[in-house]
Amino acid sequence: MGGMTYRDAGVDIDKKMAAVGGIGGLVRSTFTPGVLHDLGSFGGMFSGRFPKHEDPILVATNDGVGTKVRTGVRAGRLRGLGHDIVNHCVDDILVQGAEPLFFLDYFASSVLEPEVFEEVIQGIAEACRNAGAALLGGETAEMPGVYEPGEFDIVGCIVGVVDRKAVWPRGVAAGDALVGVRSDGLHTNGFSLVNRLIERDDLDLTVDPGSLGESLGDALLRPHRSYLPAIRAVREHLDIHGLAHITGGGIQDNLPRVLPEGVGAQVDRASWKPNPVFDFLIERAAMDRDEAYHVFNMGCGLIVIVDGEKAEAAVSALGEAGEEAWVLGRLVEGEGVAF
C-alpha cells in the first residue's frame, strides 16, 4: 500500500490556495480607506481611529444564512447567498445605529468547488461594496465527513461603529408608533421548512406555482434586503427611537429585544398583506398561521419605532427612501407582543 497524502484524505491545500488567490481582486475591490493591511497577512487590519465620533462604540455580530444555502445549491443560484450573509449582518448592527466598517467570511464544504466558492464570494464582495464594508478577511475550509456532499455553509462576521449618543434604542416608550418596512421575501429564515416542502412535493423552482407572479426560485432566493441605505437617508431628519430586525422567531421574538421593561406591543396583522410567497408556503404546508408568524418575517423585515405623532411622517420618509412602509401597530404598557 502506498503512503497517504493530505489530498488522499480529502483536502487539497494547493487547490485551496489557488482558489483563495483567485479572489484577490474581488477582495481588494471592497477596500475602504480604513483598511491598513495588504492581502496575505494573518489578520486584517483596520484603523481604530474614529475622528468623527465623540465616543465611538464598536458593534459586532456574526451569523449564517441557515439552510437557505441548500435552496441556493438546489437552484444552482449562489451569488445571492453572498448578498444574504452580508445584508443580514448589516441589518443586525444597523438596529443599534452602527455603520459597517468591515466584514469577514467563512466558507466551508465537504470538498471545495472553486467555481461555487467564487460565485458566493462575488456576491459577498458586491454586497460589501454596497454597504461600504471592507472584506477584511475570510477563511475557506474543506471538511470531509462534517458537511454533506455538495452542501456548504457560509458564516459572516461584521464590525461597525456608532457614536454613543446615536445608539438605538433610545427613548422607546408606550405610545410610540411601530412602522413596518416590507421585506423582500423570506430573507434568510424559514428555509428548513421550505427545503422539506420542496423535497416532499418535488417542487420545481423554475416555474410559478400559481400566483406568485415569478418563479418559486426567484421568490425564495431574493437576497436579504439591506435597510442601510433607507435608514441612512431618513435618520437625519426623523427621530427614530429604535429598530427591530425581524429574523428567525418573527416579530414575536425580535421586537421585544428593543423594548424596555413594562412596554409591550400591539401589532395589527391586518395592516399589511404578506408577500404572496408566504401564503403559498402556509397553504402548501397546511401550516398554522400563528406558527408562520413565529417562523417567517411575513413581509415585515424591519420595524421602525418613532414617536406616536411621527408615524405618518416616518411612512412618507421611508417611502421617499424607496421602502414600502406602513403603520403596523403601537407600543403600550405591558409585556410581549399582542396580535
Next chain:
Amino acid sequence: MGGMTYRDAGVDIDKKMAAVGGIGGLVRSTFTPGVLHDLGSFGGMFSGRFPKHEDPILVATNDGVGTKVRTGVRAGRLRGLGHDIVNHCVDDILVQGAEPLFFLDYFASSVLEPEVFEEVIQGIAEACRNAGAALLGGETAEMPGVYEPGEFDIVGCIVGVVDRKAVWPRGVAAGDALVGVRSDGLHTNGFSLVNRLIERDDLDLTVDPGSLGESLGDALLRPHRSYLPAIRAVREHLDIHGLAHITGGGIQDNLPRVLPEGVGAQVDRASWKPNPVFDFLIERAAMDRDEAYHVFNMGCGLIVIVDGEKAEAAVSALGEAGEEAWVLGRLVEGEGVAF
C-alpha cells in the same frame, strides 16, 4: 395529513432559545470593562476608545478548527475544541502584535444537542477568560441536510487592537534568527488525515498506541496552544521583529507571510525533534516526510524572529515564560523556505 410545523422540519426554535439562554452566565463571565451591551441585544457593543494607544489599529481574523471537530466528537471530548477555536484566533492576531478585545462564535449542526453545545461554549468561555477576550456574541444554527448527523462546525471571529508602532513584522531582515516555539501537538491542522487513519485502522483513542506516553486521544486533542501569555511576558524586554503562526501549510507556507521581498529562510529540521504523535502519524500513514512538514506544524507552533545576535536571549526569555524554545534557523537573502 396534518400541518407542518418548523419542528417537523428539523428546527426547534424553543429548544434553541433555551440552550442559548442557559449559557448567559458563561458568556457574562468573559465580560471585560470594554463591553457595553447586555445579553439579548442584536449586536454586541464594545468601547471604540483606546486611550493607551497613540494610533490604534484593529486586527481581525476568523477561522474554524477544521475536522478536529470530528475527532473530538468521536472521542466524546468537546470542551478542548472551544479552547482550540479561541486560541487559534488569539495566535493569528498575536503575530501582528494585537491584544484580543472580543470574540464571537458560531456553532452549527444538523440537530442541536444542548449538552454538546454547552460543553463547547464552556471551553470557549474558559479560553476567552484566559486571553482577556470578551465573548461578545455568537450564533447557533440547526441545519438539517447540510451537516452530517452527529457532526458540527465551530467558527470563531476575533478582533484585537495594536498600536501602529507595535505592529509586527517590523524590521525583519536577512541575518535575523528564527526561534522555534514548541507546539502542543497538531493544534488544529491535519485532522482530515488523522480521521482517515482512525477510520482505516480502527484506532482506539483511549490507549497509547506505542510510544506516545499518553493515550492517542490525549495526544491528538490537546488544545491549540495560546502563545499570548509568553509573548506578553517577553515583548517588553526583547525586540521581536516578527512572529509566524504555524498552521495549515506548515512552516513552508506560513513563515513567508511575514518575510519582506528578497528575504528567504533556512530552517534546520535537525534543530528540534517533533512531538512523538507526529512520528506515529507519519509511520502509520506511510507518509512522505516533506508532505508531513507541509501539513503539520511538526512540533513548532510559532516562530519568533529576532536580531541574529538575540537568538539565545530569545530562547532564554521564552523559556522563562514557560515555553520550550530553540534556534530553528535564520533568514537569508533569497526567497522561500529551504530545509
